């Protein structure tokens with residue numbers, strides 16, 4: 001079976017003046033289709049750095065990241081990287097990153113606009129997905145008229161609207177209270193089951209990692225533990 005992601009002994013160094021931060025050290029991670037995986041670790045452990053490598057926002061200092069069974073991320077040019085990100089990966093952020101002047105339908109439809117999908121198809125796909133994430137009655141609301149949990153549901157829909165193979169969520173519950181955060185993760189799990197989309201989310205909160213099927217613990221840039229949850 002082909003892997004969605006394979007990181008092969010990746011290291012990432014940042015130089016800060018005279019000294020070097022080893023943000024990732026020999027990280028080898030293999031992720032298959034339809035996994036629902038949590039990366040957990042304290043602040044500064046390397047979660048964002050690892051997600052940035054997987055999301056093709058950055059390349060490792062050494063080692064190799066292979067995506068979707070064949071793309072070595074360090075070999076892609078800017079245009080190839082942009083297309084890979086646009087068409088195959090959905091992103092969910094801690095701070096939602098919705099456009100304040102657009103309503104729910106418009107925010108969710110934005111990635112399809114970028115793909116130049118015809119307008120009637122955008123409208124149909126967006127309406128179906130907004131219904132699926134439980135926000136149809138808020139369709140014409142702008143982000144500032146929604147709660148934090150509702151905003152993150154919009155972000156989940158926006159990440160999924162292009163039917164990506166992979167969704168990356170960097171601390172998606174960090175700005176939500178526990179129950180609201182869990183509800184957003186439940187929605188992500190539902191979408192994982194319904195669409196077979198691979199999800200990777202990070203958290204520093206051990207209380208929310210229990211929902212994952214696989215938990216990868218990072219500490220000081222290294223994988224400390226990688227376990228499947230029954």
Ligand SMILES: Nc1ncnc2c1ncn2[C@@H]1O[C@H](COP(=O)(O)OP(=O)(O)O)[C@@H](O)[C@H]1O
Nearest residue numbers: 014016021023042043044045046047048049050
């Ligand atoms: N752009 C950067 N420049 C220098 N150091 C960085 C940069 N980004 C992250 N780091 C350092 O790398 C380490 C891992 O950071 P990060 O991946 O953001 O951890 P986490 O997301 O788990 O909080 C930390 O020591 C952090 O200070």
Ligand SMILES: [Mg+2]
Nearest residue numbers: 047048049170
């Ligand atoms: Mg982080």
